[in-house]
Amino acid sequence: MKIILAQPRGFCAGVVRAVETVEQALELYGAPVYVRHEIVHNQHVVDSLRRKGALFVEELDEVPANALVIFSAHGVARVVEDQARQRHLRVLDATCPLVSKVHNQGRQYAARGYRLILIGEPGHPEVLGTLGQIPAQVTVLLTVAQVEALEFAADTPLAYITQTTLSVDDTRQVVAALRRRYPQIVGPDTRDICYAVQNRQVAVRALSACVDLVLVVGSQKSANSVTLRDIAGESGIPSYLIADGRALRREWFDQRPTVGITAGASTPESMIDDVLAALARIAPLDITSLPGPEEQVQFRLPAGLIARQ
Template identity: 50%
Template sequence: MRIILANPRGFCAGVNMAIECLERALDFFGPPVYVYHEIVHNKYVVDRFKGRGTVFVESLDEVPEGSPLLYSAHGVSPQIREQARGRRLVAVDATCPLVTKVHLEAIKYAREGYTIFLIGHEGHDEVIGTMGEAPEQMVLVETAEDVEKLDIGNPEKLAYLTQTTLSVDDANLVIAALRRRFPQIANPPKDDICYATQNRQEGVRELASRSDLVLVLGSQNSSNSRRLAEIALSLGVPSHLIDGVSEIRAEWFEGVGTVLITAGASAPEDVVQECVDYLVRNHGATMEEAYVREENVHFPLPKSLRELLPAGSR
């Protein structure tokens, strides 16, 4: 058996920044540190931080007044920020800067009187936070079919934004449908789908054809990880989205000569290596790394955390 290990894979700059924020906050405040939603959508990461005394909450009512609170990488609505101030919480904003970019675009379009279509998945933490910036002026659109059902009062001032972790192909289908129906629709000057999401998707598109099976490391509630598995399946290659080696099934590998392994942007590298070790140990697999793109993006710690830390540890 041969393993093709996709590069880039795993943690992106936004996830690295969010995880470092939480690690530094735990060191500085000591446990418990509270996080609104999961810091990133990955079971292994969340469980590891729970073991260090992190408390993940779905309501700020669960957070004692005056406690340290992190906003997850997916961002939060202005209403949550206001509620945190009301409870005198020491808030650290670990929102990915690329998500913040979408929030700022929503604010800009809303101030200018636009109706904004947000292309994304209902119920996703990022979508909830973004729509909170202008709830009266934003409409969630999930599919091209949804576009045909839209009933818009003022079609002259329309704009669209996208969730950062979508499938590029799926987003383009919805964007094309919006442009057909509303040719004058405005869009942000730079694509909202993040560089890491696009790079990992491009890797699957390029490498899946050389594989008999694709393993995607990532959690089921990770939007970008799910997209990777879906892309492989759309190309006719069997694909499985797994959290780790414990979910691997021996029957998947019957008649399989080449396995492509990749990981969503919130999946840690150690779970990737455990899967590689499993295939080497059980199938005598050899490995090659395949480089599709080079990534050198780094996001600094947010100002809200840097101001709390001693000068030498920022």
């Protein structure tokens, strides 16, 4: 069976930073370390950290007073930050810097008097955190149809910001619809969507052009992983989002297709290796990689941690 790996794939710099934050906190301060929400949307990563002594909670009232708590890569609302201070919790903020950039953009637009639109998935942890970071009313939408249903007056000063993990193409269509309805609207270029998300979307398009089937390794809860699966499916070939090798179905490979493999930004390389091992039990593998950019981005760890030497 011929296997072609996408490049880049898997962990991005924001996820690396978040996971290292938990690991180093455990090394420096000892267990338990509390983490509000799953640090990233990948069960294997969460389970691995749990075995090392991380305790995952949904709300801060589950954290003992004066304990150490880590905020996930998705970011949190200001009310959560305030609650942590009131309960005298020691906080390490693992919010991805690119998510923090969106928070800053939103606050700046609000301070300048714009009505804000957030292009994102309602209920997603990143969207909830962003809404809670902006001291103004924000309209959340995700589709062109929702743009057409907006009731802002034509001359309303409007600005938009975006969730970092969306499909670049879908977001570009929504922005274009906003500009058609409200030519005065301002906002960041869609290139401001997370560099890692963009790179992985470009890579899966290239991959889909030269394989018969695409496997995306990632969580069903991971927005960027779901998007990769959808993009591959748009090419007209079978595409499957799987958590690990156990999710494979032998009948997918009866015709010995050329299989493309990529992974969401919160998926560790070990899970790709797990999928390859499962495929190798079906047939001998011939593995190659597509050319693609080597990501060199690194984010500094939160204050309060000593970086590994």
